[in-house]
Amino acid sequence: MRMRDTFIKPMHPEGKRFVAVFAVVALILFVIWEPLGWIGVGLTIWCYYFFRDPERVVPDAPGLVVSPADGVVSLIERAVPPPELGLSDTPLMRVSVFMSVFNCHINRAPVAGRVTRVAYKPGKFLNASLDKASDDNERNSLILEMGDGRTLGVTQIAGLVARRILCFTEEGAPLRRGERFGLIRFGSRLDVYLPEGVEPEVALGQTMIAGESVIARLDGPAS
Structure with missing residues (x-):
């Protein structure tokens, strides 16, 4: 597994519009005041992380x-x-x-x-x-x-x-x-x-x- 794959997980499609909204809000906050913009960036990353959809290794033993x-x-x-x-x-x-x-x-x-x-x-x-x-x-x-x-x-x-x-x-x-x-x-x-x-x-x-x-x-x- 590459190092990038350890931290960057696939995102479920359900999360795309939420991440887009958070990103737009972050851009608006940058225009208002740069420190607020960076808070918006952090929340956008959190939103992406919330909707992560990593692969899982499901045990195959019966029962x-x-x-x-x-x-x-x-x-x-x-x-x-x-x-x-x-x-x-x-x-x-x-x-x-x-x-x-x-x-x-x-x-x-x-x-x-x-x-x-x-x-x-x-x-x-x-x-x-x-x-x-x-x-x-x-x-x-x-x-x-x-x-x-x-x-x-x-x-x-x-x-x-x-x-x-x-x-x-x-x-x-x-x-x-x-x-x-x-x-x-x-x-x-x-x-x-x-x-x-x-x-x-x-x-x-x-x-x-x-x-x-x-x-x-x-x-x-x-x-």
Whole structure:
């Protein structure tokens, strides 16, 4: 890998117009007062960095559940999945990954499977690190049906700053493990609802890399 590739990552197309707006504002600020212009340049670079879309090395061992987002594990608990998914009325193990405004915000499929449901629900914009954000905030949820018939739920949750959830997939579409399926702008959270009997293999505060970090093993820990 070249040194340039370490620092300069591809940008998702969704970010192009935002970077263009930041760049125009930076030029205007230069006209007003040069120090303000350099602040604008810094914000433009941050905007580009926010929409970065690096390639990821997805583990290919069978039965793995990978993180759907970059960030830190903020919650590990049993919780009832969003009612619009119709998954279960009994609590399932939920792992939440919180993304700050400095994390890459591309969302990736935790497992390979077919999308059997996509359900959007409007809501509030509370701090996404709070537990009640799962119930109160704007969200978009997916059900993935795996080859063995088991299902896994994943929910995109808007945050305090986030005002737009994007989903790139639709019902009936197949997804590969680690494949991009969405994006949330400017700070948010992803919840993964594991199948019954599957336990997480992560800890609170652990740093996650979308598509690479393992959250759980569908068939229990490796021997």
